Amino acid sequence: MEQVLDAWDDQIVINTVHNLHAHYRDSEIYEELNRMVYDHVDGFVHMGQVSEGLFQNEYPETKRNPHEVIPHGRYEVFDNGVSREEARRRLGLGQKSHVVLAFGALRHPEELRLLMEGLRIFSEPKKKLVVAGRLAWANNKVHTGALRGYHSLRSIARPVQFYFGAIDNDEVQYFLNACDQIVIPRKDILNSGDVTLGFTFGRVVVGPKCGVVQEVLEETGNPVYDPESPESLANALNEGVGLVKRGKGEQNRVYAEKFMDWGDIARKHIEFYKSVR
Missing domain, CATH: 3.40.50.2000 (Glycogen Phosphorylase B;)
Known part of the structure; x- marks a missing residue:
């Protein structure tokens, strides 16, 4: 994992925040993994204003990074022709x-x-x-x-x-x-x-x-x-x-x-x- 993260240092990495924790799988290992990944991320996208505050409160070290709020896009991929x-x-x-x-x-x-x-x-x-x-x-x-x-x-x-x-x-x-x-x-x-x-x-x-x-x-x-x-x-x-x-x-x-x-x-x-x- 460290090798993968080190390879990111030559890239611009943006993380879209969908969840604060894994659904019903949260653990110290996940917490450590999250912090390792976020330490190598250059910016964060949130789908709502409240997400930015909750996320930075959970991971205050990410406050040094730029954050942007961009909403979830609508589902045009699905057909919608039946009554x-x-x-x-x-x-x-x-x-x-x-x-x-x-x-x-x-x-x-x-x-x-x-x-x-x-x-x-x-x-x-x-x-x-x-x-x-x-x-x-x-x-x-x-x-x-x-x-x-x-x-x-x-x-x-x-x-x-x-x-x-x-x-x-x-x-x-x-x-x-x-x-x-x-x-x-x-x-x-x-x-x-x-x-x-x-x-x-x-x-x-x-x-x-x-x-x-x-x-x-x-x-x-x-x-x-x-x-x-x-x-x-x-x-x-x-x-x-x-x-x-x-x-x-x-x-x-x-x-x-x-x-x-x-x-x-x-x-x-x-x-x-x-x-x-």
Whole structure:
């Protein structure tokens, strides 16, 4: 590792900060590795203002380096040509249901429990939860505890539909166009691509009061919740129902087009790289 890092000394190295710590894998070894790498980095890109402060507080030695805030770009890579009705027919969802989508890996049983309890309390009578992705722990394998949680979730809140495994790129549009809200069931997070993904497809996004996720959702008027409280999650989902009816999803789409455009984001990266040189 030292040889690799030493070889960087002849290069300009920019680090994009996505997380402060590895998800559910934090350890002294990871901490040491992070500091070794950051000691050889010339500049840092953050996806929100709060990220810069949190990161420098965690790694004060990086204050000597230049930092730049550049938002996450929207997901133009995915097809987006199916209607809500077609998407729901494809996934076997009722046209009158209020569909909440949890998209991506659930990394720990506590995330599944948060979803389970929040959905149970969520008062929308036509609620339907779709979980699309992996139930995976630190070893990237499905855990028996997760499966027990899955069966428990089905027994407590029957309007649940699971799609296990990776979602093909050409299938993403069906999940996003079928849902009314996206929920991010995370306990401790800095950034989430689900914010940008939901905005790209014009959906209301519900996320935890953490990091850049909270910063962007509060700035745009989307619901946030206390990740230690299923009641708070349920309240945020209830708020989301009203926002869906008032056209917040379309406002999110317009926001993504204006502030998450890849042309602008690429230009900002190039300017920052040149300034670091």
